[in-house]
Amino acid sequence: MFRSTNFSFKKGLERTFPIGDIIGLNAYPRHTAKLFKEFYKHADDCYLRIYRELQHSIDQLIGDCEEPKLIINFDKISMTIIARAMANLFVGEELCKDDEIVKVFATFATTLIRVKKLSSIAYLIHPRLQTKYIKLVFKYGDNSPQKHKDLLTKKLKPIFEKRYQDMQQFGNEWKRPDDLIQLLLEYSIDLFGKIHYDCIACHMLMLVWASIHTTSENLLNTLNDYAGRSEYWNDLRKEQEVTTDGLDFDLTMDRMEKLDSFVKESNRLIGHISKYDSLIAIDAGCYLLRFQLYSLFLSPNTLNYWFIASSNAPSHCAMCPSFTFSNGYQVPKGRLVLMNNLAHMSNSSLHGDNPETFSGFRHVSKSPFARVGRDSMAFGLGKHACPGRWLASRNIKMAMSILIRKYEISTLDGKRPKYPIKRGFSAIGPLPLTFKKRK
Numbered sequence: 001m002f003r004s005t006n007f008s009f010k011k012g013l014e015r016t017f018p019i020g021d022i023i024g025l026n027a028y029p030r031h032t033a034k035l036f037k038e039f040y041k042h043a044d045d046c047y048l049r050i051y052r053e054l055q056h057s058i059d060q061l062i063g064d065c066e067e068p069k070l071i072i073n074f075d076k077i078s079m080t081i082i083a084r085a086m087a088n089l090f091v092g093e094e095l096c097k098d099d100e101i102v103k104v105f106a107t108f109a110t111t112l113i114r115v116k117k118l119s120s121i122a123y124l125i126h127p128r129l130q131t132k133y134i135k136l137v138f139k140y141g142d143n144s145p146q147k148h149k150d151l152l153t154k155k156l157k158p159i160f161e162k163r164y165q166d167m168q169q170f171g172n173e174w175k176r177p178d179d180l181i182q183l184l185l186e187y188s189i190d191l192f193g194k195i196h197y198d199c200i201a202c203h204m205l206m207l208v209w210a211s212i213h214t215t216s217e218n219l220l221n222t223l224n225d226y227a228g229r230s231e232y233w234n235d236l237r238k239e240q241e242v243t244t245d246g247l248d249f250d251l252t253m254d255r256m257e258k259l260d261s262f263v264k265e266s267n268r269l270i271g272h273i274s275k276y277d278s279l280i281a282i283d284a285g286c287y288l289l290r291f292q293l294y295s296l297f298l299s300p301n302t303l304n305y306w307f308i309a310s311s312n313a314p315s316h317c318a319m320c321p322s323f324t325f326s327n328g329y330q331v332p333k334g335r336l337v338l339m340n341n342l343a344h345m346s347n348s349s350l351h352g353d354n355p356e357t358f359s360g361f362r363h364v365s366k367s368p369f370a371r372v373g374r375d376s377m378a379f380g381l382g383k384h385a386c387p388g389r390w391l392a393s394r395n396i397k398m399a400m401s402i403l404i405r406k407y408e409i410s411t412l413d414g415k416r417p418k419y420p421i422k423r424g425f426s427a428i429g430p431l432p433l434t435f436k437k438r439k
């Protein structure tokens with residue numbers, strides 16, 4: 001499904017949430033993934049900058065913690081830490097310090113997701129009502145993409161005009177800034193012969209949507225695992241002391257094999273897959289609910305859609321007239337398909353012994369978190385696999401590395417409670433955590 005051209009993730013996303021329409025990106029050639037890949041080829045030098053940004057945010061938002069400090073909502077802190085780091089990469093050193101920009105980066109995706117969940121109810125009445133509802137909410141709400149685009153344009157204009165002048169004045173002598181806005185500026189000039197602010201802002205919002213809540217949710221989940229699993233503290237701390245000793249930065253990050261494995265394991269068992277069996281009921285049955293809703297004239301397709309859209313799970317859309325899987329399952333065109341994550345997670349031939357149990361170092365000396373394969377599909381697979389996976393993995397590990405070295409972090413009772421289950425998925429959320437400066 002991930003590798004086949006018979007299924008499209010983009011189409012699946014657009015069906016459950018018309019993000020291209022909402023942002024306005026569909027008015028332009030959509031090259032977000034391609035542009036990001038191009039940018040990332042030369043992004044190696046940016047990591048030290050991102051690291052400093054992470055360090056600064058952690059100092060500012062968590063503080064010294066000479067006395068133990070209880071943080072209830074680490075989700076908000078995690079979002080801001082990641083938003084600032086990404087802002088540094090996307091809009092550059094200068095603008096990433098701008099509070100308004102950081103706020104848009106940090107809150108844009110979460111607001112969209114909240115609206116997405118509500119909008120799936122509108123779909124049950126009529127599919128077109130969903131898009132109308134979303135557009136209406138964003139037209140008048142505080143979080144309208146148009147407002148964000150106007151803000152981005154206002155802030156980018158003076159920087160772009162200066163860069164454009166410098167490019168023309170100095171030609172090859174000009175030192176090209178290595179942030180994403182520079183690439184978007186050049187892309188816009190190539191495509192339109194001028195700086196097209198709306199097109200640039202649309203691509204930027206699409207990247208903000210794809211990168212920040214995904215990365216910060218993973219960071220939150222990994223930190224919850226770390227805080228509630230004290231048996232790993234010694235090994236992970238020791239690895240920090242050994243690997244940071246006198247090596248250059250890139251090498252240091254690559255040597256943190258235990259941390260990489262811990263992050264990967266945390267992601268493998270990430271909350272929203274644990275009760276997937278009740279979602280499988282979508283295709284296998286769920287007869288009672290269907291029967292009840294049939295009486296309200298809802299088709300099974302509509303119901304399938306509603307489960308998928310309201311659960312926020314990534315789905316693929318079948319593009320060919322009819323597709324038959326190797327086990328005989330047939331999928332008609334237009335149907336949304338989800339991977340059976342529960343079966344994947346509990347497959348011992350892929351993950352080793354006791355695959356349902358958390359084992360933080362099970363991936364040591366095997367493939368790293370960001371490498372996709374049959375045992376690791378959090379970032380998709382094949383040519384459409386997430387282009388931001390190496391960046392996401394690095395960001396999570398850098399933030400974890402700073403947190404592990406700086407603080408003793410624990411849950412209130414030293415245990416790792418399970419997340420609450422909502423519609424078949426367990427919802428990742430903040431646990432109350434105590435931070436105390438390490439001696």
Ligand code: HEM
Binds near residue numbers: 393
């Ligand atoms: C832990 C964090 C992240 C997770 C779990 C994640 C997950 C995914 C998944 C599952 C896909 C779909 C792949 C497919 O089609 O099969 C995807 C696509 C994408 N991701 Fe990520 N992602 C993360 C972080 C990022 C970051 C940091 C960026 C960029 C800065 C990013 C940019 C994108 C883009 C542009 C696409 C669309 C790719 C395409 O359509 O070709 N993601 N991501």
